[in-house]
Amino acid sequence: MTRPIDDLLAIMARLRDPDTGCPWDIKQSFATIAPYTIEEAYEVADAIDRRDMHDLRDELGDLLLQVVFHARMAEEDGHFAFGDVVASICDKMRRRHPHVFGDVTHDSDAERSRDWDRLKAEERKAKGTDDTSALAGISRGLPEWQRAVKLHKRAANTGFDWPDYRPVLTKLAEEIDEVRHEFEHGADPARLADEIGDVLFVATNLARHAGVDVSHALRGANAKFERRFRAMESLAAQEGRTLSSYPLDEQEHLWARVKRDETPP
Helix, strand or coil, X not given: CXXXXXXXXXXXXXXXXXXXXXXXXXCCCHHHHHHHHHHHHHHHHHHHHCCCHHHHHHHHHHXXXXXXXXXXXXXXXXXXXXXXXXXXXXXXXXXXXXXXHCCCCCCCHHHHHHHHHHHHHHHHHHCCCCCCCCCCCCCCCXXXXXXXXXXXXXXXXXXXXXXXXXXXXXXXXXXXXXXXHHHHCCCCHHHHHXXXXXXXXXXXXXXXXXXXXXXXXXXXXXXXXXXXHHHHHHHHHHCCXXXXXXXXXXXXXXXXXXXXXXXXX
């Protein structure tokens, strides 16, 4: 009996067939497919946020297709096949979870996290990587907010961390003051970008101390803004106007009204 994954592998092989395949699929490369891979990962996250299990099933399928696509191109070039991808991740998961597949025990989540980083460092060393920093191996291809969180976590595993959220809030206020100073003294673009970058970097650390996922929090803020802004547009339309026809102070009144209406008593 054919397994579903075998069907998918056969479909991809057919799509990539140089004689009878799909012209679009045939001409793709790792570089051209990579953006779609990233996009599909975000689609998965969006389905999870919406708690839409039907969409999640479909989006996970789209993401799996990306893995199969990359593996097929690698097989065509003689590098590896899909089975090698599966074997590699199985081996890695067993190796990185000695507390599950071995006899290692951890007394805390922090200890388990440090052991995880140690195992990854050993893997990098085995590959001949010379970088021995605690920050080694953090991908530069990550979204910068995600890379910032990983930098904070790695540094914290060495003990370089504030004890709780309070000094992080103090540091955030300091960084905002520095941004204000740049605005008030000429707002040099390079200096302003540097100071705003510091604000964002500290904000990601504050989220880490709060146990808040930065991506989830920002998606929630985006969704809230979009919901309220569309409600403002609806209120304006009810009066036969467009939102842009209101002066800013009246738009702010609409915003306050929308916030008040959606806030439970």
